[in-house]
Amino acid sequence: xxxxxxxxxxxxxxxxxxxxxxxxxxxxxxxxxxxxxxxxxxxxxxxxxxxxxxxxxxxxxxxxxxxxxxxxxxxxxxxxxxxxxxxxxxxxxxxxxxxxxxxxxxxxxxxxxxxxxxxxxxxxxxxxxxxxxxxxxxxxxxxxxxxxxxxxxxxxxxxxxxxxxxxxxxxxxxxxxxxxxxxxxxxxxxxxxxxxxxxxxxxxx
Amino acid sequence: xxxxxxxxxxxxxxxxxxxxxxxxxxxxxxxxxxxxxxxxxxxxxxxxxxxxxxxxxxxxxxxxxxxxxxxxxxxxxxxxxxxxxxxxxxxxxxxxxxxxxxxxxxxxxxxxxxxxxxxxxxxxxxxxxxxxxxxxxxxxxxxxxxxxxxxxxxxxxxxxxxxxxxxxxxxxxxxxxxxxxxxxxxxxxxxxxxxxxxxxxxxxx
Numbered sequence: 568x569x570x571x572x573x574x575x576x577x578x579x580x581x582x583x584x585x586x587x588x589x590x591x592x593x594x595x596x597x598x599x600x601x602x603x604x605x606x607x608x609x610x611x612x613x614x615x616x617x618x619x620x621x622x623x624x625x626x627x628x629x630x631x632x633x634x635x636x637x638x639x640x641x642x643x644x645x646x647x648x649x650x651x652x653x654x655x656x657x658x659x660x661x662x663x664x665x666x667x668x669x670x671x672x673x674x675x676x677x678x679x680x681x682x683x684x685x686x687x688x689x690x691x692x693x694x695x696x697x698x699x700x701x702x703x704x705x706x707x708x709x710x711x712x713x714x715x716x717x718x719x720x721x722x723x724x725x726x727x728x729x730x731x732x733x734x735x736x737x738x739x740x741x742x743x744x745x746x747x748x749x750x751x752x753x754x755x756x757x758x759x760x761x762x763x764x765x766x767x768x769x770x771x772x
Numbered sequence: 773x774x775x776x777x778x779x780x781x782x783x784x785x786x787x788x789x790x791x792x793x794x795x796x797x798x799x800x801x802x803x804x805x806x807x808x809x810x811x812x813x814x815x816x817x818x819x820x821x822x823x824x825x826x827x828x829x830x831x832x833x834x835x836x837x838x839x840x841x842x843x844x845x846x847x848x849x850x851x852x853x854x855x856x857x858x859x860x861x862x863x864x865x866x867x868x869x870x871x872x873x874x875x876x877x878x879x880x881x882x883x884x885x886x887x888x889x890x891x892x893x894x895x896x897x898x899x900x901x902x903x904x905x906x907x908x909x910x911x912x913x914x915x916x917x918x919x920x921x922x923x924x925x926x927x928x929x930x931x932x933x934x935x936x937x938x939x940x941x942x943x944x945x946x947x948x949x950x951x952x953x954x955x956x957x958x959x960x961x962x963x964x965x966x967x968x969x970x971x972x973x974x975x976x977x
Contacts (some may be wrong), residue, residue: 571849571850571853572845572846572847572848572853573847574846576779576782577781580781580785580786581789587970588970591969591970592970618970621953622958622969639863640777641778644776644777645776645777645778648777648954648955649955649956650957654796710850748826750853750855751825751855752854762826764796765793765796765797765823766854766970
């Protein structure tokens with residue numbers, strides 16, 4: 568998308584908005600813990616947190632490693648301007664919340680889960696609250712899915728721009744597509760489904 | 773908003789999206805001429821054009837003065853990646869289109885309308901197609917409205933973040949609010965109305 572003149576800030580804004588809109592389509596307003604990873608998947612989560620706040624949810628952030636890159640410090644500052652707290656005790660927060668957003672790892676994750684995220688995933692594998700994963704459930708391989716069993720089992724998956732191969736292994740209730748910014752000609756070639764009217768997300772199953 | 777860490781690309785993306793969503797709420801799909809000015813109002817128009825294309829409209833751009841600033845060249849490049857044409861003959865295009873978007877001047881406009889926009893406004897004052905103005909109708913004073921009569925008479929006004937004082941003089945059919953990015957605490961202080969669910973726009977009258 569960069570060759571078409573897009574900035575990462577634009578695409579991340581639309582991606583995160585579509586995640587928040589997908590959540591608002593299925594879950595009642597309530598407390599949301601957003602687990603934020605160190606890369607773009609985490610950035611999408613920070614944007615989603617801010618829009619969820621606008622939509623009437625009470626989001627907080629679990630953000631164990633905060634990169635110093637300008638993009639991420641800005642997104643965190645925006646969340647703070649919305650009064651969105653950063654919390655330290657994930658196990659405690661997931662007890663008090665209604666839903667959890669998994670914005671830890673995305674499509675570029677490979678190999679083994681390193682600290683501190685091994686503990687994060689361990690906590691999230693043990694909860695009974697609905698988990699919403701952005702693009703690829705954390706701990707999954709983008710193509711193979713979750714063969715080693717270390718990944719999460721989300722209730723909702725929000726694929727961005729187009730579903731990744733691993734989405735065939737998704738066994739939760741809601742599969743949505745977001746990131747409505749692929750030029751329509753390309754979208755037709757990629758067999759991306761039609762979004763309804765001006766919606767930023769569309770339910771796939 | 774800059775002190776809260778926002779970039780202009782983010783805010784413009786949400787502003788332009790809200791303009792496109794407002795239009796999609798009231799006008800059937802069809803041909804749209806977006807008249808693009810030299811500043812931020814024009815930037816909002818370029819973003820709106822792209823989202824209108826996603827929503828199934830056929831937008832084209834009338835863009836007589838194209839600034840070389842990176843922000844604007846990128847937004848134009850994105851439109852071109854969507855196959856959105858730049859047209860030269862405004863009088864001819866307004867005859868063929870269904871609606872016109874006025875993204876020429878915004879809230880910072882003062883004084884007299886200079887070339888080439890004097891001719892642009894002259895053409896647009898004479899048409900019977902619905903005009904959608906972004907934030908402030910072009911040629912209007914942000915507070916006083918259109919006392920000299922050189923400004924446009926839009927059918928729809930999409931105010932951004934909050935209605936400007938001149939909106940009291942708006943005599944068209946549809947007044948919408950967009951730019952859903954003001955932190956909720958501040959929005960309450962400013963008496964900004966509630967948006968429905970995850971909508972990026974809300975009808976005011």
